[in-house]
Structures are given as C-alpha cells and as structure tokens.
Amino acid sequence: MSRLRVAAVLAAALLTVLPACSPAGRADGDPNRLSVLDYYNDEPDHTLIQQGLDRCAGRLGVTLDRESVPGDDLIAKVLQRASSDTLPDVLMLDNPDVQQIAAAGALVPLADDTEEYADGVVAATTYQGQNYGLVPVVNTIALFYNTELLREAGVEPPRTWAELREAARTLTTPDRYGIAFDADASYEGAWQFLPAMWTNGGDETDLTSPQVAEALRLWVDLVQDGSASRSVINWSQGDVKDQFVAGKAAMMINGPWNIPSMSETPDVKWDVVQFPVREQGQTPVAPLGGEAWTVPHTGRDAKQRKAAEFVSCLSSPENQLDWAKARYTVPTRTALIEDDVAEVPVMKPFAEQVITARARTGKLGPDWPDAAKIIYESIQLALTGQVAPEDAFRTVIG
Secondary structure: OOOHHHHHHHHHHHHHHOOOOOOOOOOOOOEEEOEEEEEEOOHHHHHHHHHHHHHHHHHHHHEEEEOOOOOOHHHHHHHHHHHHHOOEEEEEHHHHHHHHHHHHEOOOOOOOOOOOOOOOHHHOOOOOOOEEOOEEEEEOOOEEHHHHHEEEEEEOOOOEHHHHHEEEEEEEEEEEEEEOOOOOOOOHHHHHHHHHHHOOOOOOOOOHHHHHHHHHHHHHHHHHHHOOOOHHOOHHHHHHHHHHHOOOOOEEEEEEEHHHHHOOOOOOOEEOOOOOOOOOOOOOOOEEEEEEEEEEEOHHHHHHHHHHHHHHOOOHHHHHHHHHHHHOEEOOOOHHHHHHHHHHHHHHHHHHHHHEEOOOOOOOOHHHHHHHHHHHHHHHHOOOOOOOOOHHHHHHHH
C-alpha cells in the first residue's frame, strides 16, 4: 500500500538534489539502454512484471538494466540516485505518490491519450493539468466471505450496512468473529475506511461532516457489539487475511492481492462481493491501489523520449490484460475490463468497483497524506472508546 509518509520527504528532498538541466539537455548516453527501478521485489510479482518489461523491451529494441528493491527501500534509493545524478530512466511509484513527486519537478509529463482509462486512474497521476504516469493495472478492496459459514448460518452476502451488521452478529461465535478489517494507525487503516466514507458521501475535504461520522459509527458498532475484534486497531491487511483463512473471521475487507496465498488453503471456500452501501441506491466508491510507471526528469532528452515510449508500451492493451490475469488486478483501460472478468470471474466485484473508484490524491493532491493521518488517528480514538464517532474528527483536527 501507500508509502506516502516517506514520499513527502522524498518530494521535499528532490527539490534540493535534482540536477539543473540546460534547455538542450545533457549528453544522452545510449537511448536504447534504459534503467528501470521498481519495488516488485518478491515472487511471483518480480517474474510476472519482468515478462511485461521484456515484451516491451523487445518491441522497442531496447536493453534493460532493472533493479528491484524492497518497497520500504524505494524512496531511499531514489534519493540516493538523485543526489548522484543517476535517476533511473523508468521509475515505478505507488500511485498516491505520483503527484508529490511531480510537484517536486522530478517527473516528465507524458503525452499519452488517457481518455480510455478509468477516471480515478487518470486523477491519480495528473498534477496541474498534466499527466505524469501510466497505471497499467489497479486493485481495490471489497468484502470477502466464507461461503460455507454463511450457508450454514443461513446468511446471504450483505449488500447494505444494516445487512452487514446483522450478518456479522449472526456469524460471530465464541471462537470466531463475524468480520475482520484493518483499522490500525497507518495509511492502510485509512485506506480500508475509505469505502465506507466515500460510499456514504463523505469527503476528505470535510472530515467533520455527518456522512463521515456515520461511516466511523459503522466501524465502532462492529467492534462494540463484538462482531469484530478490538485488535483491528493493530491489524495490518496481512493480519486480516490470516484471521480469515484461519477460520477466525467469517468475512473480511481486503484486496485481491491476497488471492494467490489464499489458494494455499483450499479448505477455506470463499467468494467476494462489492463493499456494502449504507442504503439501497448508493453506489460503492472504493480507493484505487496500484503502481504508476513514470519517467524521471534526467535532462537526457533522447533517453527520456525512449523511456516515455517504453512506459506507453507497458500500458498497452496486451500488457494490461496479461498483467491483470496473472496478478489478480484490473486493467485500467475500461474497454478491457469485460474481457478480463471473463478470464478471471472472481475479479468481477473488484472490476465493477474500479469504474467508480477514486484516487486518494484525486481531490487533495499532494496534501492527501495530511488527511490520511487525520482519518486513521480519528479511527483509533473512536475504536478505543476515547471519543464518540461524531466527535472523533473534530477532536483530532482541533
């Protein structure tokens, strides 16, 4: 998920270390040899991403020098390279980080037509009217449920908040919670709250609205009536998945990146539906996750042009469909979504939500991290009983 805390530091630091480029640019080096930096450090993602990189390298006749680092090390690596004037030709960034890095002047605007892409995807990579990255595939979060446990309890997958509360209560037993979710004091905790907040009409530009308080009340009710563990204030999304596959939770809020590891526990039968709405007629609105491919501003004009071609190739229809199918993600070109769902039916609820999903930086741009911190701090106050949900955001904002 987002590394916004350090991205803000990176954006500020880049302003002091970026090289001053002459209008004509510096010596280009070999434009057919591109360096690539990403954080797809683990398998199977590392190999699956390499296949797409190799396809585009072959198509454009370029040689790649790829470096993959652990996610927490990416920002430090970019700073190191910026200070030594060796920024990569192609840089992968978590999508909420793009606007901050673009604001620092570190990225080259791209000329690709983005009309075919989901609106939220374009909003994530657009800064001051220019697009600075392409996101081939995305993910989001929805409601997983244990099909056997719901069937045994006579419970239908919930579609509204009232049904969610009732289902969670019914499915709760002495050794199992009805639902698990991530409400920890981190950007993941804020991310998991967004479907409830946005679906209900809440907005990060007014966190003290009744709609936001109603969404927080949902979280508090689930914990206070025992349908969710009080430990949600400490759980990561990985912890939530572990609770679900261990049979300690009948439902969970999570994303499709868990599907490969969940296949390792075939005894757990599950399915997934869109995040429930507060009342019938509302449209589920979830946050967009996924990485953008960008072109750093190195001043090496020929290499930047070739890198832009390469980034465009990575987001081609062929590559989007291949990555979506292999990685349980959703293509960002909306015309491809139906074909993807036909190939991977379990992705249907996620794909449906991508159409209406929002970028976390869509309204606040580089200021989103401040709102995210207010969100997760307010959740913590309310879930620990220090303040009522209706007062939590005002308390944190002061």
